[in-house]
Amino acid sequence: MFPLDQLAIGQKAIIESIETDFLPLKLIEMGCLPGNEISLLHLAPFRDPLYLKIDEAHLAIRKDVARYIMVKPLMDD
Amino acid sequence: MIKNINVALIGNPNTGKTSVFNALTGLNQKVGNYPGITVEKKQGSCRLDRITKARILDLPGTYSLNASSMDESVVVELLLNKNDPDFPDVAVVVTDVENLKRNLLLFTQIKDLEIPTVLVINMSDQMQRKGIKIDIEKLEEKLITSVVLVSTRQNSGVEKLKQILIDYRSISTLPILDPTTIDQDYFENLGKAFPNQSLYKLWLVITQDVNFTKLERQKVPDSTQFKTQSQSYLKKLQQRETIKRYQSINQILKETYRVNREEATDLRSKLDNLLIHKFWGYVIFFMILLIIFQAIFDWSSVPMDFIDSSFARMSEWIKTQMPAGILTDLIAEGVVSGLGGIVIFIPQIAFLFLFISILEETGYMSRVVFLMDRGLRKFGLSGKSVVPLISGTACAIPAVMATRNIENWKERLITILVVPFTTCSARLPVYMILISLVIPNDRLLGINYQGLTLMGLYLIGFLMAIVSASILNRLLKSPNKSYFVVEMPNYKLPLLKNVAITVWEKTRSFVVEAGKIILAISILLWFMASFGPGEKFSNAEQIITQQYSNEALNDLELENKIASFKLENSYIGILGKTIEPIILPLGYDWKIGIALISSFAAREVFVGTLATIYSVERDAEETIKTRMAGETRSDGSRLFNLPTGISLMLFYAFAMQCMSTLAIVKKETNSWKWPGIQLFSMTIIAYLSALMAYQILK
Structure with missing residues (x-):
């Protein structure tokens, strides 16, 4: 388990836990909840912002927020 | 007798809500501002049938009723205020067929406000391409409302939506989520404190950290005791509410929504690979x-x-x-x-x-x-x-x-x-x-x-x-936390x-709203340049004709001399002379002062004004240049030398020398405060840099 900003491009993971106090509610409402699947689609230069697919939503967030999302990578099948 | 009903269009951004609005209203729409704030207010009307007319309000896009911006708080405020003249008789939640799950979060919140709420599933033309199948009847049953599939691209479903709106009274107002399932103790206490009130509405008022401008606070007198709960606790409850809602949405969609990913073609990743490529x-x-x-x-x-x-x-x-x-x-x-x-x-x-x-x-x-x-x-x-x-x-x-x-x-x-x-x-x-x-x-x-x-x-x-x-x-403090x-x-x-309506609407609003300010200022500037106090202005022709009676001037030359003399003695000329002590340290004389003031109409007017003052033909650029090059100060040195030239260029680089810009800033920020600050601080910056340049180079 590690913070989301360390995920590799194209890697899929499951959201393990989130630090509610530091995450915008909007992100949670867009599906950033423990148990949902997350994948990193693209990175802007300097690995910031991050372009993600969370559950069914496609969205971009900044690195400083991504640190508060802990994920567990899924094995490639 | 025509019956008017209020319809509010609500939806997440990017669901094509505005397309639905455009499909319903066409050009019968107007864009204004909510009073006191700068959120765009889009309203339109649509004839539903012979006797029913809908006033349609296109509310700002929002992801949920937990507002985090000014735009979003407009939505919450309206939906909580029954006394607002725009309060909807029926709400239409517009969703995108591909993001139905996330869009339904907002739908269930609106539904829980006990307003008749219709669900529009937009972009239904994408269903086949994306391999999506929806059991509409079952979805209507589960969501306790009417559901319409709409495609603004194919122009389908809009008529059906109108029929449903006519008959809005038959739509159930039953809520979907029972708030006590979020936190039993908290909501039961809330219910005891405010009997006969909707728990969900109370909860919304308590949790919003936006300022309610319109909403009357008295309706929930002592909500403070429920607000004193720590922010972090309230946020946990909001999060739990979100989870609860997603649970029931997932349950509903499991029975009604199918995606066959095999059939989906992925345009997104192909385009993204190119369009957001690092190089x-x-x-x-x-x-x-x-x-x-x-x-x-x-x-x-x-x-x-x-x-x-x-x-x-x-x-x-x-x-x-x-x-x-x-x-x-x-x-x-x-x-x-x-x-x-x-x-x-x-x-x-x-x-x-x-x-x-x-x-x-x-x-x-x-x-x-x-x-x-x-x-x-x-x-x-x-x-x-x-x-x-x-x-x-x-x-x-x-x-x-x-x-x-x-x-x-x-x-x-x-x-x-x-x-x-x-x-x-x-x-x-x-x-x-x-x-x-x-x-x-x-x-x-x-x-x-x-x-x-x-x-x-x-x-x-x-x-x-x-x-x-x-x-x-x-320096600036943000009114809302934003992420x-x-x-x-x-x-x-x-x-x-949509493109055509945007272009039309932007152009129209500029001409109508900023236009009147621009017109007023240009008439004022014209007046100041065309009139002046005292004998000198009114007798300009006589004075100049006499003065040059010994020289053989042709009509045109004489005319130019008169125009120059008039401008010098007009109100603008007097103003230019009045500010001379202020602009002298920048290396300018009163003639440049006049040009500075009149170029407030538009910067390029500077050149034309100087031409008039130097009594040369406005269109003869070379003549103006020669005349400017020959212009001297009282000590005989050239007026337009390097220090003055640089100083003027810097002044024009930084000064807010444009009334039209001020007019549009006033329109866009909805107050004179910001254009005022802009005019003031830019003038100061311009003045100081011009001053420094001139004093150093001189």
């Missing part, structure tokens, strides 16, 4: 900017020249057709040229919004934000600020209007405030004449000094914009109707 992404964006720049700088110049000459001809024509007198002058020189000064901006505004609405409609704009965010956030600017800042190099008016697309108020305000620093095309004539006067036309290592100076002026404008943005970023969570929508072909 090619920026190249493509740069190319797009280049085309936009080309359009507003170059293509616009054709219609603009035409508008310019047409208004000049109209002005001449009026002078020949009407009896000579003050009224004719007012119409020909005040009103007609004032109107010309408004209409001239239309080509640039229309071109810029043509491009911007296409970029927004296709979903590309979100990619721009993604690419540019990191570079611009340090300065308090948004990724979307790039387009206004670049268009500002053509003209600040359309650029300021283009900031509408920046969602975050603080980022938008900073962009508006710094855009006028970029070198707009109206500064060019001023720079050109000054450069040719004071900068030698020599080369150093093959580089022309004059060209170098012009480039320096462009750079200094950008630099000043960036520097002031970072200062403003420190960077940007949805990356699917790529779509732009809908022609």
Whole structure:
């Protein structure tokens, strides 16, 4: 388990836990909840912002927020 | 007897809500502002049948009822205030067929407010391509409402929606979520404290950290005790509410919604790989900017020249057709040229919004934000600020209007405030004449000094914009906490109707709203330049004719002398002389002072005004230059020398010398406060840098 900003491009993971106090509610409402699947689609230069697919939503967030999302990578099948 | 009903369109951004609005109302719409704030208010009307007319309100896009921005709080405020004249009889929640799950979160919240709520599933034309199947009947049963599949692209479903709206009274108002399942103790206590009130509405009022401007607080007298719960606890409850809602939505969709991913074709990843590529992404964006720049700088110049000459001809024509007198002058020189000064901006505004609405409609704009965010956030600017800042190099008016697309108020305000620093095309004539006067036309290592100076002026404008943005970023407090969570929508072909309506609406609102301010100021400036107190002004012709009676002047020369004398003794001339002590340390005389004041109408007027003062023909550029080069100070030295020239260029680079920009900033920020601050601080910056330049170089 590690913070989301360390995920590799194209890697899929499951959201393990989130630090509610530091995450915008909007992100949670867009599906950033423990148990949902997350994948990193693209990175802007300097690995910031991050372009993600969370559950069914496609969205971009900044690195400083991504640190508060802990994920567990899924094995490639 | 026609029956009016209020309909509110609500939905997440990027669900095509505005397309539905356009499909319902066509051009029967008007865009205004909510009183006191700068959120756009879009209203329209639609005849549902012979006896029913719907007043349709297109509410700002929102992801949920937990507002985190001014736009979103408008939605919550309206839906909680039954006394608001816009309070909907029926709410229409517009969703996107591909993001139904996330969109339904908002739907269930609206439904729980016990307002009749219709669900529109938009972009149904995508269903087959994306392999989506929906059991509509079952969905209606589970969501306890009517569901309509709509495709604005294929124009289907809109008639059915109208039928449902006519019969809105038959829609159930039963809520979906029982708030006590979120936290039993908390909500039971709340229920005891405020019996007979909807728990969900109470909860909404308690948790919003936005300021309710319209909502009467008395309705929930002592909600404070429930607010004193720690913020973090309330947020946990909000999170639990979200989880609960998703649980029931997932359950409902499991029985009604099927996606066959095999059938889906993925346009998104193919385009993304190119458009946000670390290298090619920026190249493509740069190319797009280049085309936009080309359009507003170059293509616009054709219609603009035409508008310019047409208004000049109209002005001449009026002078020949009407009896000579003050009224004719007012119409020909005040009103007609004032109107010309408004209409001239239309080509640039229309071109810029043509491009911007296409970029927004296709979903590309979100990619721009993604690419540019990191570079611009340090300065308090948004990724979307790039387009206004670049268009500002053509003209600040359309650029300021283009900031509408920046969602975050603080980022938008900073962009508006710094855009006028970029070198707009109206500064060019001023720079050109000054450069040719004071900068030698020599080369150093093959580089022309004059060209170098012009480039320096462009750079200094950008630099000043960036520097002031970072200062403003420190100074300004944001009214709401805002986070960077940007949805990356699917790529779509732009809908022609939406693009056309945007271009039309932007142009219309500029002409109507900013236009009246521009017209008023230009009439005022005309008045000040055409009238003056005292004998000297009224007897100008006599005085000059006598003075030059010994010299053999032809009619034209005499006319120019009279015009110059009149301007000197007009109100503007007197004002120019009054400010002379203030501008003397910058290296200017009262004649330049007059030109500074009258160029408030538009910067390029500077050159024309000087021509009048020096009593030379306005159109003879070489003559003006020669005359300016020959102009001397009292000690016999050249007036337009290097120090004065540089000082003037810096003044024009930084000063807010443009009434039209002020008018549009007033319109866009919905108050005189920001244009006031802008005028004041930019003038100070301009004055100080011109002062420094002159005193150092002198």
